[in-house]
Amino acid sequence: MTERALRLGTRRSKLAMAQSGQVADAVRQLTGRPVELVEITTYGDTSREHLAQIGGTGVFVAALRDALVRDEVDFAVHSLKDLPTAQPDELVLAAVPKREDPRDVLIARDGLTFAELPEGARVGTGSPRRMAQLNAYARSHGMTIQTVPIRGNIDTRIGYVHKGELDAVVLAAAGLSRIGRTDEVTDFLSVDTVLPAPGQGALAIECAAHNASLAAALAELDDPYTRVAVTAERSLLAALEAGCSAPVGALADLPQALDFARAGETPTADGQIVKEMRLRGVVGTPDGSTLVQLSTTGPVPETETRAMALGRELAVEMLAKGAAGLMGERAL
Structure with missing residues (x-):
């Protein structure tokens, strides 16, 4: 007797469908079972308000989680940066599969890079985090830009540039990669210029806790390096008591692994060569006038508990430097 299809809950957007489709393919290969996508509309998809106004925490995931709890779907795929830091x-x-490129990117008219933007350029983004860092970079480099709050899917945002309403928009590299549109990028923004959102570029695969056999099967898709990295980033976010639309950037990476990659070498998978993880965090005012940006480096966490401790420790340092006063949104 053929087992019934596993039901994968996903948002309806082109990006969500693309990344859920990729996970569905992996689960089919892993389990030998059919997987069907179940499209679910979230509040974040239907509201026209900006995320900071509607309390961005969880607005894209609550409906998917409700469907899991009601057993309407067997598992769900989220963009991890959209997940609230508290786990029900x-x-x-x-599973947290291997992360895509975490960077932000610029799509600008006439193929311009960020440094080439004209004086007074209008740059669209729906993220206070991006606004804070872009404006801070512009200030420090003698540039004048105007950050414009926007919402909408990828097509809508890029359309503002094509129509001449904006000079550029800033998006996540991972999303464009997953829908095959990185050829439209005019500038990949260094993480030294703009730190990504905690968890950016990573996916989260969630299922009901009581479904132990499915959880065990999905765990085969987990990437341990990605999991401890995003755990450290999200722990920092939680310790700052900030929601996912607050102006907080964070990235945990493996500086030794980056050095090896530049040299054309491959670090060992068991972590014997890559021994250190660097966690960077930033909080800023949207106009970029004030930033608190700190980093810490320590051994690659062997457990999520240690990764969480790394995030909390950096958050304490950032709070001591005044980070609390720079955040427009507190946890809901």
Whole structure:
């Protein structure tokens, strides 16, 4: 007797469908079972308000989580940066697959890079985090830009540039990669210029906690380096008591692995060569006039508990430097 299809809950957007489709393919190969996508509309998809106004925490995931709890779907795929930092007891984060490029990118008219933007350029983004860092970079480099709050899917945002309404927009590299549109990028923004959102570029695969056999199967898709990295980033976010639309950037990376990659070498998978993880965090005012940016480096965490401790420790340092006063949104 053929087993019934696993039901994968996903948002309806082109990007969500693309990344859920990729996970569905992997789960089919892993389990030998058919997987069907179940499209679910979230509040974040239907509201026209900016995320900071509607309390961006969880607006893209609540409906998917409700469907899991009601057993309408077997598992769900989220963009990890959209997940609230508190994990419900009835659900389990079964897998965090290997992360895509975490950087932000610029899509500008006439193929311009960020440094080439004209004086007074209008740059669209829906993210206070991006606004804070872009404006801070512009200030420090004698540039004048105007950051314009926007919403909408990828097509809508890029359309502002094509129509001449904006000079450029800033998007996540991972999303464009997953829908095959990186050829439209005019500038990949260094993480030294703009730190990404905590968890950016990573996916979260979630299922009901009571479904132990499915959780165990999905765990085969987990990438341990990605999991400890995003755990450290999200722990920092939680310790700052900030929501996912607050002006907080964070990135945990493996500086030794980056050095090896530049040299054309491959670090060992068991972590014997890559021994250190660097965690960077930033909080800023949207106009870029004030930033608190700190980093810490320590051994690659062997457990999520240690990764969480790394994030909390850096958050304490940032709070001591005044980070709390720069955030427009507190946890809901």
